[in-house]
Amino acid sequence: MRDLTDDVALLRLVLEALRSSGVDPDRVLARLGLPPGGLPAGRYPHAAQAPFWAAASAECGQEHIGLYLARFLPPFSGLLLEYLFLSSATFGEGLRHALRYLRLLSETLHAQLQVDGTQATLVLELGAPVPRHFPEMFAGAVIRLFGGLTEGAFRPHGLQLKHADGAPSELYAEVYGCPVQLGAERYALQFDAAVLDRASRHAAPDLLRIHEALARRQLSEVERLDLVRQVRGLIAELLLEEGATLEQVSSRLQMPARRLRERLALAGVRFNDLVTDHRCRLAKQLLLDTDERIEVIVERTGFSEPSTFYRAFKRWVGETPVEFRKRGKH
Template identity: 25%
Template sequence: MNDAKNLAKTATTIASYSLAIQKALEANGYDAEDIFEAAGIGRVPGPDPMDRLTTAELAAVYRESVKRSGNPAFGLTVARFMHPGAVHALGYALLASSSLRDACERLVYYFRLASEQGIYRIEEEGDRFCLILDVTTEGVAYETIDAWNAFVIRIFRMIYRPDFTPLSVSLTRPCPPGIEEQYKTSFHVPVTFDAPNCQICMERAIVDEPLSGGNREIASQHDQIMEGYIAALDQDDIITRVKRAIVQFLPSENCTKQRVASELAMSPSALQQKLATLDTSFQDLLNQIRQSLAMDYMEQSRVSITEMSFLLGFSDTSSFTRAFRRWTGKSPRDFRRERSIEP
C-alpha cells in the first residue's frame, strides 16, 4: 500500500502513558505483556518522551484490554494509575502551575508532547471557564478519551483542592450502556456524551486563584524541557504532519498552505520556514502526495479520471491531466490504455 494512505495513522502519543495501562491491567490480575503482545506491540514501552505509540497501536492495546477485562470503562481505571510523570515534563509543569488558568494554558501550548490526537483551547463566557479538547485524529480509542479527561480532573484536584468539582464535563465518546454512574463518580458530575468535543468547564472565579504549590521557576524549567522535545518532534515529523493534513484536505478543493498551517496550529510563514529548513516546501509536498495517490488510483479501474481529479483536489479534469502528463509524460487515459486498465 502506498505510504500516502497510511499518513492518517501516524498521530502519536507519548509511550510512557501506556505504563499506566500496564499498572491498571496488572492490578486487576491481567498479564500486561501478553495483552500488549496480542495488540501487536512486542514490549511495554519505557519512559523516554521520544518513544511514541501511534493512534492505531494505542487503540489496539485498549481494544485488547477491554476484551480481556470486560470493562467498557477501562479508561477510567487507567486514569487512577496515571502519575503526572506519565506525560513527562508536562505533568510536572502542571503540578508547578501558579493557577488553574496557568495549568490550562500550559495544556494549550504543550499538549503535543503528550499526544497529537487533539488540540486544546480555552473558552470563557459569563461565569464559565471551559478547557476544550478538539479530537483531531480518526480512530482515537474511547478509553483514551476517558483516561485523559479523568486524569486532567485528578491533576486539578491535586493542585487546587481535593474536592474540586467541575461545572460540567462533556466527552466525544458514546455512553457505555448501564454504567453512567461510574462516569458520574469519576468526574463528580453527570457527563454529557456524544459531544462535538471534550470539555471540562469550571467556575471562572476560581481559575486565577493562586495555588499553594505553584512555582514559576520550576514550571518554567519544565516548559523549556518540553520546548526542546517538541522541537525534536517537529524536526522528525513536520513533513509527515503536513502530508497527513494534505491527504485530509485534498478532496475539499481547499487544500491550501493557509489551511494546513491552521490545522497544525502555526502561521503560513512559520510553516514555510520549518519546511525550508528541511529543503522542501508546501507545494513540493502537495505535488508528491498528488502524484503518489494518482499512481494508486490509476491502478483502480473503478476510479474514473473525473473522480480522480476531484479526490486529488484539482478544479477540473484538464488541470489533473496536465499535472499527470508532467509526472509521467503521458495522459491518464494513455497511461491506463498501455496497462490495459479498463475504467
C-alpha cells in the same frame, strides 16, 4: 491523511492503571505481539490506539475499559506538563501554559480554555478517529490531575462526550463525580472558574522558565520528526507517480525548496538520503515479499533503467537484486 503520533507517556499511564487494577500489563502487550515491557521509544502511531484498547478490554474482561481504568490512574505521572502546572503562580496560569504544549502528548489533541463568568470550560478536540475508551480514560486522568494539583479544590460540574453509545449514567457519575452528557457536539469539561485563581504552593518562576525552555525544545523536536515523516510519505507517493524531487515535495508542503532543505538539515537528514533510503527499503521488500519482475521493481522504485537500478542496489546491499532475492527466499 498523514500518520499522527502519540507520546508513549500516554501508553505508560494506561499500563500503570492496568497494573494497579491487578492486571499484568505485559499480557496486554503480548496480545499486540510485543515482548514484556516492550514499549516503543518516544512516540507511536495514533492508529495503534484501536488495537491497544481492544487488547486491554479483552484482557480485563471490561466492556467500558477506558472508564474502568480511569479509577486506577495515578494523580501524577511525572509528565513535563505537570511540572509546568506546579511551578506556575496559579492553577489557571499553569493550565494555560500546559495547553500550549499539549502536542507533546499527542498530535491529535487540541484544547482551549473558555471562561464565561463563574463557569470555566476546557474544550478538547481530537484530530483523528479514536475508540471511546481513550477520551473516557483521558477525562478521568484530567480530573484526577486537576484534583491533585489543587489539593482537592477542583470539582467538575459536568462532562460532555461526543460518542452516543457508552456506559450507564450512574457509572459515569461514580467515576467522574459529575453528570455526563453523551452524544454532545464536543468533548468538554466544565468547572468553577474560581479554581483558576488558586495559588500554587510549588510556584517557582525560575523553575517555570526552565520547564518552559525544555517544553519548547521537546516541541521543536516533535515538529522536526513530524516534518521528516511528512517528507518520507510524500517521497513514497511521488515515486509512484513521476519521481520525487526536492522541488516537488516542497511544493506539496507549500514551502520554498531552500527552506525545506534547511529544516531537514536541522533535523539531521538530507533529502537525497531520504529518497535513497526509501528506494532501498522498498526494493528489498518487493524482492523478498513479492514475485514481481525486476523490470516492475525498477519502475516502482523510481529508476528509469534496469542497469541504473542494478548498480544502485549493488552499492546499497553489496550484491545484485537477483542474488539478494535468491538468498532471501532460502
